[in-house]
Amino acid sequence: MAQFTLIQAINDAMRLALERDPGVVILGEDVGKNGGVFRATEGLWERFGDDRVIDTPLAEAGIVGTAIGMAVNGLRPIVEIQFLGFAYPGFEQIVSHAARLRTRTQGMFPAAMVIRAPYGGGIRAPELHSDSTEALFVHTPGLKVVVPSTPYDAKGLLLAAISDPDPVLFLEPMKLYRAVREEVPEEAYEVPIGQARVVREGEDVTLLAWGAMVPVAIAAAEEWTQKGVSCEVIDVRSLYPLDEETLVASVKKTGRAVIVHEAPRTAGVGAELAALLQEQAFLWLEAPIARVTGYDVPVPMFALEDAFRPDAYRVSEAVRQVIAF
C-alpha cells in the first residue's frame, strides 16, 4: 500500500474519479498547469487535459455557478475554492442555488457536485486565509459538509462526496495537509458521509473534534490518560449530516463531553452538538458540556494565531473542568 499525506490522498481520489467517470471535471483557480496552490491537483492537468482539469477565470460565483449548470447537465464537477475564505464571493451560488436546487425542482435537477476548500489556521497564512466558517455552510439546508483529518479518510470521503447525489462541501484542514503519512489503499473505496470515527475509546470523557482539532484533542486525551482519566476521542468528520448515534452513544457511556473547534464560539457547530447531546443524553450527563473554541473575533493575522486557536492545554483545562464538576 502507498504511504500518502492527506493532500496526496485527495489527489489520488481525484485521479481515480477522473479515470473512472468521464463526466468528472475539476474547475478552479490555478488547478491546471500549476497543480493547485497546495498541489492538490498536481499532475492531473497533464494527464487528463484542459477539458477535464480546468483553470478558470478568477471568479468564485462564476466557478460555482457554472459548475451547477454542468451538474444539472450531466457532468460531475469538482470545484476547488482556493481557500474557504474566498468562497464568499461564490456564497450566493452555493446557498441560493447549489443547496436548494433539489428542493426547488422537486428532485428534477439536483446539483450533484463537490466543492473542495482548504480551511483553518495553523500555517501562518496571510490575512483572511485561515477562516473556519463551516457553520455558515452547515446551517445551509441541502448542503452536506465533511472534514477529513487523516489521509485514509480524505481519500474515502472525497470519493464518497464525488458519488454523492447532493452537493457536498469538502473541507480540507491545511494544517494537516502534510502533517502525517499513512497507508492508503490503492483502489477506490468510500468512507460513508454521515459517520463519525471513534479515534480512541475511553470511559470518562468524550472529546469531539474535527479537522485540525483532532490531533489537538488526541494530545489532550493522552495527557489525561497518563493521569488515569480515560478519554474517548471522536472525529465528527461529517458535520452535516451528523452521526447522532455514535456521538450520543459515546456521551451516554462517558457522561461528559468536551467539544473542540477552531471556529468562533457563538453559533458554531459546537453549539449544535451541545444542543443535540443535551436533547438525547440529558439524563446521562454528569457535567455541563464544555466547548473549547476560537473566540468571537475575526481570525487574527498570524502573530496572534496561537492565542486564537485551541491547543492541547486549553482542551486539557476543559477536561479538568468537566471531571471536577
Place this chain on the structure above:
Amino acid sequence: MLRQIEKVGIQYIQPDGTLTPEGEVAWKPIERPLKIEFYKWMRKIRLFDQRSIILQRQGRIGTYAPLQGQEAAQVGSTLSLNREDWIFPSYREHGVAMIAGMPLKQILLYWMGRVEGCRPPEGVKLFPPSVPIATQIPHAAGAAWASKLKGEPSVAVAYFGDGATSEGDFHEGLNFAGVFRLPVIFFCQNNQYAISVPFSRQTATETVAEKAAAYAIRGVRVDGNDVLAVYTVMKEAVKRARTGEGATLIEAVTYRHGAHTTADDAGRYREQEEAREWVELRDPLKRYRRLLEAEGLWSEAEERDWEACCKQEIEEAVCEAESAKAPPASHLFAHVFADLPPSLVRQRESLLRQEEGR
C-alpha cells in the same frame, strides 16, 4: 500568451530610454525635482521589495507578495494624487502605500502577521490591503460617490490586478461609477498572470481597457513600465474625475518579475524566455534611468548615495518593526467592536486566565 499582450498601449519612454515624439511633449512641462522623484521612489521601492524577500527567506516575516517590475505603474499613478484622495490597494501595492505616507515599519508589521500594520498614520486615506480579490473596487466607487455627494474635490483610486477583472465586484464597481458618474479611477496593473493563470484565461477581449466602454466610462491602456506615460495618463484621469467628467479605467501593462508570493514558484507556469524578456529588456527602472542620465539628471554617484540612504532607512524600519513590542493575546479583542459586548468581555477574561495558568 505574449500575442495577447503585444500592444502595451500609450508609451512615452521606449525601452532604450529615448522619448517618443509624444513623450517629448509630456516630458517638457514636468519639473526637474519630480523627474528625479520618479526614479528615487522606484529605486527605494525595489530595494524594499528585495529586502522583504530576504526577510521572508530568513523567517523574519511571513509570506510576502513581491512587486518588482511594477514600480513604474505604482509610482507614476500614485504621484499624481493629493493627500485628500482615497486609495484602495490590493496586497501588492507597497509602493503605492509608501508614497501615500505609510511608514515602512507599518508595511513590515503587516507582513509579520500583525494587524497594526493595516493602520495608516492620521490623515492618510489608505485602506488596508484587500486580500479577497476585487472587493476593494466597489469601495473606491463608494468613497468617490461620497466625495461627490459632499461636494468635495477628492477622488478615489482602486488598485487591482488583471485577475480581479473577472470578479463580479469589478463589474459592479465600474457600473456604479458609470451610472452615477463618480470621480473614481480604476487602476489595473495587468501583470499578465493571476498566480499561474494567464491573462488569456481571464478574458477573451484583447485588453482590459476596452471593458470601460460597457459602463460608459473612459478606458486607457498604457505601458505600465513607463513611469512618464503612467503619470501622464493618471494625471489626466484625476483631472477628469475632479472636474466632474467621471471615472476612468486605466490598464497599465506590466509584468511581475518574480513569483506571485514567496510561497509560489513561477517557474511552473511561465516560460523563462518570456520572463527574461520582461526583466532584462523592459525593466521600468533601467529604462527610466537611461533617460535621466541622458538628460543629465542622474549619475552613478547619485545612484550610490541614494541606494545607501534607502538601505539605511529600510534597515531602520526593519529594526523598529522587529523590536516593536509583541501584542498581548488580549489584543485579539482590542477593536472588534467599539464597545465590547459582555460575552466577549467574558471570553477575554477566560483567555487571560488561561494565559496565567500556562
